Ligand SMILES: Nc1ncnc2c1ncn2[C@@H]1O[C@H](COP(=O)(O)OP(=O)(O)OP(=O)(O)O)[C@@H](O)[C@H]1O
């Protein structure tokens with residue numbers, strides 16, 4: 001098992017910086033996701049770790065050893081590509097054998113390891129098929145098996161589920177996660193799907209424009225986003241205008257249409273400042289309107305099976321998005337009372 | 353509904369123009385030649401009354417013709433092999449993403465096609481002749497006493513054919529290499545293959561469809577080449593195509609010429625089919 005440490009890693013294409021001085025430490029056996037919008041430098045970062053892309057500046061260390069000048073084939077990395085990159089002229093078995101042949105593993109041992117991995121990725125009986133004779137999900141698992149059979153130090157995956165349909169994607173998520181836990185391999189997973197990053201990772205690295213915006217556990221990222229961009233990227237978020245009443249030690253007390261709260265704050269505010277209160281849609285609970293509760297009018301409601309989505313209008317004109325279980329249903333025009341626990345709110349800067 | 357199961361005449365209408373073209377310019381002439389090859393040789397006319405096997409008997413009876421077919425095939429093989437050896441590296445280089453002067457290089461590859469085949473072949477006679485540029489230069493430099501035999505032999509024909517047909521090798525191979533997903537090479541590298549091994553195990557086998565197409569094209573073109581062998585081979589070395597034209601036009605032996613032409617086509621076709629079988633890619637037809 002291997003610990004990866006990345007220091008001030010930078011990649012420039014001409015004057016443009018695709019990756020801009022990012023640093024992170026990935027612990028042994030950790031599953032870490034690089035999450036960010038298209039073009040933020042996720043693939044470039046992964047390629048530099050793999051050795052397919054030269055490093056402009058900075059260091060990459062595997063267990064303390066700088067590998068920046070080590071060629072790709074010597075880095076001992078298992079890589080799963082977005083388009084799988086299976087060798088079309090080789091059968092499943094030959095695809096799996098390739099990495100072992102490169103390592104000069106003796107034949108009997110090779111067969112044993114291939115059989116073990118085929119079992120792991122649930123592809124027993126498919127040895128003699130060519131990639132084009134497999135479904136997308138099966139190809140995906142061959143790619144995974146091919147990366148794992150060499151027992152690499154590190155597993156890198158670049159949006160491996162992007163080409164699968166929704167249901168298969170969810171199955172594969174769990175599959176990959178369980179497999180990674182069992183094998184205990186240090187894993188870097190690239191995705192622009194926040195749900196994928198959340199469900200699979202020990203920690204998520206959120207990237208924007210070649211920089212790291214936040215590193216943290218899925219809970220940290222979702223419930224305590226460091227800035228508005230992160231909050232918006234990893235889920236929906238409501239912004240409610242609020243006014244700072246008083247400021248304490250690292251806290252601020254605000255009044256808002258949803259009530260008065262005293263919240264921890266990382267931003268510096270003064271009494272009288274207008275700020276935004278952020279709140280996830282699913283943190284809001286609705287009940288029949290009663291006196292003395294913050295209330296809103298239902299503008300629209302959408303039923304999606306497991307959940308109800310409501311578009312609500314506060315009396316000051318602000319709109320809110322709420323997501324609840326479909327136990328109490330409300331119709332358009334209903335007056336509803338809003339409940340949200342104080343710990344689900346956070347302050348995000350002066351409202352625009 | 354899958355497109356493969358589409359019913360109706362739509363798809364046939366789409367290929368109708370091509371089919372018509374093939375019928376008129378390929379199938380009909382071949383039928384005509386086939387029938388002609390069984391006609392009785394004429395006396396003073398191109399052909400006589402009735403049908404006979406005498407033309408084929410004459411072909412098989414005379415080892416001269418058999419040898420000519422063999423020689424023609426040899427020239428075709430060698431031309432193809434040399435085109436492949438020269439063409440593959442060029443095609444490979446032209447598909448590298450960081451290739452400089454790609455436009456210029458591409459133009460150079462295509463340049464033989466821009467000049468008419470007669471002019472190109474004539475150009476080679478200027479270079480290869482006993483009084484040609486190469487021999488004169490070598491003599492003037494004192495490297496040789498008597499001119500090297502570069503013309504009126506198979507060597508000269510092959511040199512000129514390679515030049516003329518090289519683009520037909522390079523273009524399909526380029527096409528094939530360009531169709532290879534670059535991440536396959538990356539995948540091979542990450543699995544521990546050096547650049548060379550990745551090339552040998554991944555890129556080369558995957559460019560086989562292009563290599564196959566290029567080889568078949570060049571081979572078939574070499575067999576049927578007329579202008580270049582007749583200009584460079586002169587009266588000394590004749591390929592089958594030249595002999596066929598001689599028979600048809602110079603001596604007006606239409607039936608015998610047709611039989612010769614068919615014998616060449618059939619051997620060529622048999623070889624192409626065998627080659628196709630040998631290089632068949634299981635992973636492609638799957
Ligand atoms: N070879 C290259 N030459 C120039 N610019 C490049 C090159 N490769 C990537 N870039 C640029 O670097 C930036 C980051 O690219 P990268 O492929 O890492 O994005 P990504 O986060 O993986 O995006 P996606 O989610 O779309 O895959 C992009 O702006 C891209 O245009």
Ligand SMILES: [Mg+2]
Pocket residue numbers: 042043044
């Ligand atoms: Mg990418």
